[in-house]
Amino acid sequence: MATRHSQGIARLAVAPAVIVLFLWMIVPLVMTIYFSFLRYNLLNPDMDGWAGFSNFYYFITDESFPGAVFNTLALVATVIVASVAGGLGLALLLDQPFWGRGIVRLLVISPFFIMPTVSALVWKNLLMNPIYGLFAFLQQLVGITPLDWFAKVPLLSVAIIASWQWLPFSALIILTALQSLDEEQKDASAMDGARALSYFRYIVLPHLARPITVVILIETIFLLNIFAEIYVTSVGGLAGNLTYLVYFQGLLNFDIGEASAGGLIAVVLANLVSIFLVRIIGRNLEI
Amino acid sequence: MARQTSPQRKLIVTLIAWIIGILMFWPILWTILTSFKTEQDAVLMPQLFSTGWTFENFGIVQERSDYLRFAMNSVILAFGSTLLGLVFAIPAAWSMAFSPSKRTKDTLLWMLSTKMMPPVGALLPIYLIFKDYHWIDQHIPVLVIMFMLNLPLVIWMLFTYFKEIPVDILEASRMDGAGVWQELTRVLAPMALPGIASTFLLNVILAWNEAFWTLKLTDVHAAPLTVFIASYSSPEGLFWAKLSAASTMAIAPILILGWFSQKQLVRGLTFGAVK
Numbered sequence: 001m002a003t004r005h006s007q008g009i010a011r012l013a014v015a016p017a018v019i020v021l022f023l024w025m026i027v028p029l030v031m032t033i034y035f036s037f038l039r040y041n042l043l044n045p046d047m048d049g050w051a052g053f054s055n056f057y058y059f060i061t062d063e064s065f066p067g068a069v070f071n072t073l074a075l076v077a078t079v080i081v082a083s084v085a086g087g088l089g090l091a092l093l094l095d096q097p098f099w100g101r102g103i104v105r106l107l108v109i110s111p112f113f114i115m116p117t118v119s120a121l122v123w124k125n126l127l128m129n130p131i132y133g134l135f136a137f138l139q140q141l142v143g144i145t146p147l148d149w150f151a152k153v154p155l156l157s158v159a160i161i162a163s164w165q166w167l168p169f170s171a172l173i174i175l176t177a178l179q180s181l182d183e184e185q186k187d188a189s190a191m192d193g194a195r196a197l198s199y200f201r202y203i204v205l206p207h208l209a210r211p212i213t214v215v216i217l218i219e220t221i222f223l224l225n226i227f228a229e230i231y232v233t234s235v236g237g238l239a240g241n242l243t244y245l246v247y248f249q250g251l252l253n254f255d256i257g258e259a260s261a262g263g264l265i266a267v268v269l270a271n272l273v274s275i276f277l278v279r280i281i282g283r284n285l286e287i
Numbered sequence: 288m289a290r291q292t293s294p295q296r297k298l299i300v301t302l303i304a305w306i307i308g309i310l311m312f313w314p315i316l317w318t319i320l321t322s323f324k325t326e327q328d329a330v331l332m333p334q335l336f337s338t339g340w341t342f343e344n345f346g347i348v349q350e351r352s353d354y355l356r357f358a359m360n361s362v363i364l365a366f367g368s369t370l371l372g373l374v375f376a377i378p379a380a381w382s383m384a385f386s387p388s389k390r391t392k393d394t395l396l397w398m399l400s401t402k403m404m405p406p407v408g409a410l411l412p413i414y415l416i417f418k419d420y421h422w423i424d425q426h427i428p429v430l431v432i433m434f435m436l437n438l439p440l441v442i443w444m445l446f447t448y449f450k451e452i453p454v455d456i457l458e459a460s461r462m463d464g465a466g467v468w469q470e471l472t473r474v475l476a477p478m479a480l481p482g483i484a485s486t487f488l489l490n491v492i493l494a495w496n497e498a499f500w501t502l503k504l505t506d507v508h509a510a511p512l513t514v515f516i517a518s519y520s521s522p523e524g525l526f527w528a529k530l531s532a533a534s535t536m537a538i539a540p541i542l543i544l545g546w547f548s549q550k551q552l553v554r555g556l557t558f559g560a561v562k
Contacts, residue, residue: 007386007388009382010382010383010385010386010388011382011388013378013379013381013382014378014379014382014383014394016375016378016379017375017376017378017379017398017438017442018379018394018398020375020435020438021398021401021435021438021439024401024409024435024438025401025404027412028408028409028412028413029404029408029409031411031412032408032409032411032412035411035412090307093300093303093304093307094304096297096300096304097297097300098297098300098301098304099297099301100301100304100305101304103308104304104305104307104308105308105549106546106549107308107309107311107312108307108308108311108312109545109549110311110312110315110542110545110546111311111312111314111315112545113492113496113538113541113542113544113545114315114496114538114542115495115496115498115512115513115516115537115538115541116496116498116513117498117502117513117514117516117517117520117537118318118516118534118537118538119314121516121519121520121530121534122314122315122317122318122530122531122534123314125527125530126314126317126318126321126527126530126531127314127317132330132527134317164311164314167311168311169556172553172556173553173556176553221402221403224403224405225405225406225407225499227406227498227499227502228498228499228502228513228517231502231517232516232517232520233520234520242405242407243405243406243407243499246407246410247407247410247503250410250411250414251410251414251503256411256415259410259411260411262407263405263407263408263409263410263411264408266405266407266408267404267405267407267408270403270404270405270408271403273403274400274403278396278399278400278403
């Protein structure tokens with residue numbers, strides 16, 4: 001039972017974290033909003049004054065804008081579908097008894113520990129290079145002309161890399177959920193095909209709803225803002241997302257005003273997605 | 288009771304699982320193998336094994352790009368920001384888990400929502416502030432940014448762990464005449480430590496691999512390994528053996544840490560979604 005006194009202490013303990021997060025969220029956001037209405041270019045110090053909505057206008061009418069929005073959403077969607085479907089398959093497989101389970105588990109989760117700059121460069125060069133890459137070699141082996149991945153299908157290439165990175169995460173969480181299912185219930189499933197299928201449909205899938213929701217939430221947070229994979233593979237011009245476009249306008253073109261407007265548009269987009277997600281999570285969350 | 292499976296079935300599952308496991312791990316294995324090859328062998332594709340194994344790539348990478356300094360910076364930023372995060376998160380998560388109020392759920396969801404704010408929404412002000420104060424490429428300011436970045440997740444993870452500590456046990460120990468200090472060291476700490484440890488590990492890994500802010504806010508002096516690797520992205524002809532050696536050096540510490548602590552990591556990763 002919490003007394004008034006302990007409630008006070010409790011609030012005091014939460015306060016520092018809340019204040020830090022509040023400042024971290026509000027100060028840059030307010031400044032970004034302010035910048036987005038200014039004529040503000042680092043290369044052109046004479047330019048100043050209010051810009052009205054022209055920064056937003058220029059950002060939205062930029063020819064790369066529609067593509068950037070599409071790339072942002074397409075990347076999130078493809079990688080989530082691939083990693084959740086693949087993760088479910090992997091988890092069901094790893095849940096079976098077999099020899100060397102511990103080692104295979106280690107092999108499968110390893111990509112999660114690899115920093116994005118490394119996986120992007122390794123995939124781009126060692127695997128997807130159209131002349132010397134491993135994929136090119138395999139394609140030649142079966143008589144197909146090697147695909148120039150990053151020139152022909154840049155978005156798909158980035159999506160493949162990101163899926164490889166995120167597959168272990170969803171597999172691991174779904175596997176943990178599977179293992180928390182009752183062993184006895186699993187015995188029942190070992191009987192015949194039809195029963196196994198309905199067991200999966202009515203017992204396993206509902207049990208996995210919560211962990212899969214969490215996987216989708218966490219992955220969305222990270223994938224909406226995916227940057228390093230696009231940056232180090234230099235496909236920003238072909239498959240850049242909103243994050244890349246803002247970086248391009250702000251830190252390469254030094255147009256702070258327009259980039260800030262773009263940043264705000266990214267914030268709005270992320271909020272639309274997250275309002276939707278937080279609702280679902282909030283419903284599934286018992287506190 | 289363990290499930291009964293026929294040996295044939297187990298054999299087939301073993302085979303499939305190993306094939307998939309090796310495929311998933313292949314890019315990493317391939318990188319590690321290539322790092323021990325000569326540059327000429329590195330681009331000869333079908334060759335799984337090299338004609339002459341060599342360690343010289345690692346030496347060249349260290350000499351050319353000063354690996355050790357970047358590695359040291361990664362350690363400072365990842366461990367520093369995580370420790371700072373724990374200092375703020377432990378009291379917060381603790382009090383939300385043990386004396387929740389009407390607003391606790393909203394506070395938690397709000398904290399999570401700060402994580403949803405895209406970094407580009409904050410990029411320009413932070414970048415300009417860093418430029419004005421000459422903070423770019425300085426350890427402490429970058430460390431503070433990374434601390435704030437991961438704070439919501441640290442709080443969430445700790446919260447899900449702390450919530451599972453039974454409150455009754457405190458009352459029981461009080462009944463047995465335990466003082467505050469004994470309560471803390473004998474009863475609470477042993478139960479809270481595993482959760483804190485796995486939160487710590489997971490956030491070290493996330494911070495080690497963080498590659499948005501580190502790419503923008505650091506350059507040489509305070510730059511971690513993510514930036515070190517990015518410097519290998521510019522095309523200067525084929526130097527895959529060196530790229531592979533640099534990659535191997537960048538991922539090895541955290542890969543090994545991850546392997547050894549995977550059991551502890553799993554629970555933290557599920558964010559309380561799996562009981």
